[in-house]
Amino acid sequence: MDVQIVLIIVAFFTMLLMNVPVAIAIGGAAFIAILSLGDTPASYVVALRMSSGIAKFSLLAIPFFVLAGQLMGEGGMARRLIEFATTLVGHLKGGLAYVCTLTCMLFGAISGSATAAVSSIGGMMIPEMQRNGYDRDKSVALTTTAATTGLMIPPSNVMIVFAVVAGDVSVGALFLAGVLPGILTGLLLMAACLVTGFSGDEQASQRSSLREVSRAALAAAPSLLLIVIVLGGILGGVFSATEAAAIAVLYAFLLTFVVYREAPLSALPQMLLRAGVTTSVIFLLIGASQAMSWVLVYQNIPQTISLTLLSLSSNPVVILLIINAVLLVVGAFMDMTPAVLIFTPIFLPVAMELGMDPVQFGIMIIVNLCIGLCTPPVGTCLFIGCGVGKTTIARVAWPMIPFLIAMVVALLIITYVPAISLWLPKALGQ
Numbered sequence: 001m002d003v004q005i006v007l008i009i010v011a012f013f014t015m016l017l018m019n020v021p022v023a024i025a026i027g028g029a030a031f032i033a034i035l036s037l038g039d040t041p042a043s044y045v046v047a048l049r050m051s052s053g054i055a056k057f058s059l060l061a062i063p064f065f066v067l068a069g070q071l072m073g074e075g076g077m078a079r080r081l082i083e084f085a086t087t088l089v090g091h092l093k094g095g096l097a098y099v100c101t102l103t104c105m106l107f108g109a110i111s112g113s114a115t116a117a118v119s120s121i122g123g124m125m126i127p128e129m130q131r132n133g134y135d136r137d138k139s140v141a142l143t144t145t146a147a148t149t150g151l152m153i154p155p156s157n158v159m160i161v162f163a164v165v166a167g168d169v170s171v172g173a174l175f176l177a178g179v180l181p182g183i184l185t186g187l188l189l190m191a192a193c194l195v196t197g198f199s200g201d202e203q204a205s206q207r208s209s210l211r212e213v214s215r216a217a218l219a220a221a222p223s224l225l226l227i228v229i230v231l232g233g234i235l236g237g238v239f240s241a242t243e244a245a246a247i248a249v250l251y252a253f254l255l256t257f258v259v260y261r262e263a264p265l266s267a268l269p270q271m272l273l274r275a276g277v278t279t280s281v282i283f284l285l286i287g288a289s290q291a292m293s294w295v296l297v298y299q300n301i302p303q304t305i306s307l308t309l310l311s312l313s314s315n316p317v318v319i320l321l322i323i324n325a326v327l328l329v330v331g332a333f334m335d336m337t338p339a340v341l342i343f344t345p346i347f348l349p350v351a352m353e354l355g356m357d358p359v360q361f362g363i364m365i366i367v368n369l370c371i372g373l374c375t376p377p378v379g380t381c382l383f384i385g386c387g388v389g390k391t392t393i394a395r396v397a398w399p400m401i402p403f404l405i406a407m408v409v410a411l412l413i414i415t416y417v418p419a420i421s422l423w424l425p426k427a428l429g430q
Contacts, residue, residue: 004033004299008292022338023281027288033295046291053290054283056164057242058171062157062282064245067275068226069111071252074271076262077223078120081106084220087208094199096132098190100125100139101146105186108150110226112157114373117147118381122388133201138399140389142198144381145403146189148370151336152182152363155230155248158336160241161286162362165293165344169358171241172234173425177359181367181414181421188406196402222255235428282337289341296345306350316354320415323347324368328408331372335380339369360414360421367411371404 011032015025027046034042081103089098100121108117122143129139151158154175163169192198208216229251230244239247256263296302309319327347330339344365351361373381376393382400386393414420 003036004295005301007033007036008295022335023284023288026285026292026338026342030288030291030295034291037298045294049291049294050287053287058160058164058240059283059286061160061171061242061245063275063279064242064249065112065155065157065160066278066282067272068245068248068252069113069116070271070275071249071256072107072111072223072226073113073116073120074263074267075252075256076260077110077220077255078103078107078124080216080220080223081110082121082124084216087213087216091207094193094197096125096129096134096200097139097142097193097198100129100143101186101189101193104143104146105149105153105182106220106224108147109153109155109182110150110223112150112155114147114151114370114381115384117150118144118384119388121147122385126385126389129200134199135399136389137391137395138198140385140391140396141400141403142189142193143389144374144379144385144396145400145407146186147381147385148373148407149182149186149189151370152178152185152367154178154227155241155245156366157282158340158366158369159362161282161337162340162344162366164286165289165341166348166358166362169362170425173359174362175231175234175241176425176428177363177421178366179424181363181410184413184420185367185370185407185410188410189403192402192406222259226251285338286341289338292342293345302346302349305346306353309350310353316356317416319350319354320356323350324364324411324415327365327368328371331369332375332379334372336366336369336373339372340365357418357422359425360418363421364411364415367407367414371407371411374400374404374407 008029012025012029015028016022020028027050031042031046034045082099085099085102085106086095089095089102092098103125104117104121107121108114111117122140126136126139126143130136150156156175156178159174159178160171163171163174226248230248233239233244233247234241257265257268309322312322313319327339327343330343334342347365348358348361352358373379376382376397382393382396386396
């Protein structure tokens with residue numbers, strides 16, 4: 001068993017250092033570990049586990065949600081959401097910072113994509129904030145961190161991935177469980193803006209009238225209605241999460257090309273291509289990770305790690321702190337999907353042994369890895385934010401610290417206060 005652990009770690013990180021794609025590194029490490037067993041046909045096992053790993057109906061939701069996110073990123077929804085958020089919080093001191101955060105929460109929840117939120121909202125808000133005297137680098141830092149709330153507030157592809165890996169976990173329950181943590185994280189990011197005095201030199205405006213708020217809400221309502229359709233349909237038993245994803249694509253298509261008409265129909269093939277490439281990467285990661293999971297389970301590695309962690313301390317607070325610390329480091333060096341696929345089978349048994357609900361653990365690991373999206377060297381949102389804001393990671397690193405602290409505070413609250421994640425699913429019978 002020790003040999004397989006060493007082989008997986010050495011092979012995986014060696015291939016990463018050689019710039020081998022993550023999915024290939026995972027599959028290759030699994031192949032080498034299986035090969036070392038001697039009595040198991042490695043090629044057959046890897047191929048079988050990869051094919052069976054993606055042969056799940058629930059995973060069909062991923063390409064649909066990815067395509068829906070592509071459609072919404074191009075369809076003019078960002079501008080309407082910004083206008084709506086401005087009527088709500090734009091009159092406050094430092095209002096543009098609050099508008100940026102709130103819009104990222106709304107747009108990320110609709111598109112289910114943090115990267116789409118960074119590029120779409122950041123492309124509009126960062127230049128606007130800079131024109132109004134806000135520090136550019138801090139504006140990039142805020143947009144980058146706020147965009148990750150879209151992975152917590154449903155719909156979210158990574159929640160579907162976690163549900164598949166974890167086994168008997170309801171996607172609907174996970175969707176509901178992410179609502180309050182996502183809102184909590186957004187509020188704490190706004191609090192960080194307030195504490196640090198992040199504001200520009202824009203003139204204080206009057207509070208928007210009820211008529212102005214209503215007009216902006218009406219313009220944004222078709223976009224926001226997607227959340228109601230997806231969650232309402234799943235909770236009402238009208239359709240499954242996969243069927244909800246297909247309906248989301250149809251709805252996003254109608255909004256983009258029929259209602260808003262801010263993207264030409266000729267852009268659809270390119271959107272389909274990008275969605276197909278993204279889906280291919282995700283499915284290859286899932287398949288390769290299923291092969292690695294087989295090795296881990298076959299060699300009882302999760303149980304061994306569980307016993308080792310539980311032997312370090314009998315205090316659940318300490319064990320969960322260790323798990324969070326490990327995941328924070330992992331998130332800095334690994335993208336979210338492979339990290340969920342690899343570390344869920346390892347840490348979920350430990351969390352359940354401590355009495356943690358699998359749904360709460362799923363939200364905890366997602367929030368944890370969202371922080372990794374904002375930190376180098378593999379912070380996808382950070383790279384996109386710096387590109388949109390025309391700045392560098394080195395310049396954004398220091399302004400990012402207060403927002404990362406806010407996200408860590410949110411993570412600790414979510415970890416140690418189960419009601420934040422579980423109240424809504426239980427209240428609605430999920």
